[in-house]
Amino acid sequence: MQFLAHLPLDIGVFAVFVCQNDPGLCDDRDATAGANRAFLLNDDLSPAAVPAEGTTRLGAVAALRVHPAGTPTEAPVLGRLGGEPDWIQDDETPDCPSCADRMAFTAELEEGYEFATKANFGGGGRGCIFSCQPCGEAAFLWQC
Template sequence: MLLIHDGETTADASVPRTGGVPLVPDGFVWPLCRECDGAMQFLAHLPLPFGTVAVFFCQNDPGMCDDWDATGGANAAYLFAGEGLSPAAVPAEGETALGAVTALRPHPEDASAPGPVLGRLGGEPDWIQADETPACPSCTARMAFTAELEEGADFATAANFGSGGRGYVFTCEPCGEAAFLWQC
């Protein structure tokens, strides 16, 4: 399923989107980069049939923290099960937000896309480099490919994936784990 640019939306919309504020369970603590200790940037909100994925990566000093590595500590992805998610408290410091909030509309891959393609849900990853599918940190099984994210339709909506890069989201539904990495 393609993810098509569907215009701007509210910062806390429950639709698939990039930017804005993550919807999280009570007690959520905003992730900090293990390398620079800065608050990570919220990248994407992806509601799925089995939960909601929230994706973050470090943009405090772009290119200096290993935000392309699923286990390097400069990115984070969370799989939240169930209902009752609410907007997170956003840290006052750090590069925590994209320049705009963009709705992503699912669209069949076999049909002509009516707008810019900003990613896709499911299928197989279209790796730019070698396969880097992460292992689940809980059960060590190979995680399931969940979504691919493109940089963005314009500078305000773009994630910094190193100019022409692509982000990859993985989940382990039984363990409730998620992971994120990017390649360029």
């Protein structure tokens, strides 16, 4: 699985991973099929120590930043926090795997503009992060 996003929010830190099988035979649009995985972590995380030897640089990366609505920006806004999902197809809100309640919409991510750093959501798609705070569960799916 490939790391997709690290999103620190008031309720914790979300870490999102997606299947990058080549060819793409995994069911990576489904929040519960196992090809996506999101974690809701507590916010007392600390960065890992940088190794003294070996390759330590990342390839191309993009940075997600929280940007308040209604304020000017020069950078493109590639998603949103809270509210309701902007479904491209039918509503696919997942149920919590622990308590079976409908999960809360947390964030929406768009693909991006730079080839080297954009997510692959099927060309023009959107990814959605969901959470169940009482259970500490998170889920991710995308639609195009």
